[in-house]
Amino acid sequence: MQTPSFKGTHLFDRLCWAKENLDGVQSDYRVVYEDSVDECAKILVPDPNWMACALQGGILPPVWVYHALAKDEAQPDFKKHTRGYLLHETEPMPAMTEEEAIEYLIQKDCPEAVWKTYNEGNRLKMVICKKEQLPQTREWRNSWKISEDLQVAA
Amino acid sequence: MAGKIIADTLEHSTAGSIATNYVVSGTAKAWVNFNGTGTVSIRESFSTSSITDGGTGVYTFNYATAMTDANYSSGGLCNYNNNGWGDIVLYANNASASPFTTTSMIFRTLEYASVFDAAHITPQILGDLA
Numbered sequence: 001m002q003t004p005s006f007k008g009t010h011l012f013d014r015l016c017w018a019k020e021n022l023d024g025v026q027s028d029y030r031v032v033y034e035d036s037v038d039e040c041a042k043i044l045v046p047d048p049n050w051m052a053c054a055l056q057g058g059i060l061p062p063v064w065v066y067h068a069l070a071k072d073e074a075q076p077d078f079k080k081h082t083r084g085y086l087l088h089e090t091e092p093m094p095a096m097t098e099e100e101a102i103e104y105l106i107q108k109d110c111p112e113a114v115w116k117t118y119n120e121g122n123r124l125k126m127v128i129c130k131k132e133q134l135p136q137t138r139e140w141r142n143s144w145k146i147s148e149d150l151q152v153a154a
Numbered sequence: 155m156a157g158k159i160i161a162d163t164l165e166h167s168t169a170g171s172i173a174t175n176y177v178v179s180g181t182a183k184a185w186v187n188f189n190g191t192g193t194v195s196i197r198e199s200f201s202t203s204s205i206t207d208g209g210t211g212v213y214t215f216n217y218a219t220a221m222t223d224a225n226y227s228s229g230g231l232c233n234y235n236n237n238g239w240g241d242i243v244l245y246a247n248n249a250s251a252s253p254f255t256t257t258s259m260i261f262r263t264l265e266y267a268s269v270f271d272a273a274h275i276t277p278q279i280l281g282d283l284a
Contacts, residue, residue, distance in 0.1 A: 043207040084284030
């Protein structure tokens with residue numbers, strides 16, 4: 001199905017169109033990351049309808065738009081977003097592969113301190129894996145840490 | 155979009171009328187239904203980009219869009235492991251921190267005041283979009 005030309009269309013309306021016209025895509029990818037030494041590793045689970053939008057193209061705004069809004073929100077005098085138009089008026093992203101969509105999602109929903117420096121320091125802070133590679137029982141996962149033996153792919 | 159109706163009021167033949175801003179303001183802006191047991195899996199959703207599993211009964215609900223500020227409203231239910239329904243409570247690391255950002259919220263699922271993983275967790279948010 002061809003995506004209508006959505007530039008300038010409110011993001012909420014685009015998501016309504018996607019909900020009505022696209023089938024959800026369950027991704028097997030999961031992102032495991034650690035952002036606090038006092039907490040267990042966190043697991044990011046992509047939403048199937050969001051993934052469908054990413055694969056379809058022409059619906060989601062570029063990830064820098066979310067970063068711009070987050071920067072505004074981090075200002076001490078922030079009251080309301082005044083640049084919400086960036087979500088709706090910026091040229092939407094073209095179709096992504098599932099791997100590109102996961103990279104986008106990491107930059108959108110993981111803390112910047114994690115994804116910007118995930119392989120710096122003395123241990124990995126983030127790993128992309130398949131769902132079946134995760135432990136199935138919560139007892140293990142709550143004490144789970146990313147293995148220090150993991151090598152970073154080039 | 156295929157078409158657009160611009161109207162300030164919707165009127166029913168017998169039941170009265172309602173201003174369309176009630177519809178715009180009163181519509182859920184994002185919702186999700188997911189299984190929090192084992193490896194989290196999302197059953198159905200709208201305007202959700204991801205769920206972050208932060209440990210037993212701790213989740214971050216990430217939205218595909220953004221709210222205009224962090225003063226919006228949320229609700230939701232989850233089921234007990236036994237019969238009935240559990241609680242979803244907002245979660246922050248300390249009393250003065252907000253569980254909301256304009257693009258996510260953090261919550262816990264409780265059964266008899268203890269965190270637990272529920273099989274059916276259904277949060278949603280209402281408020282104004284950015």
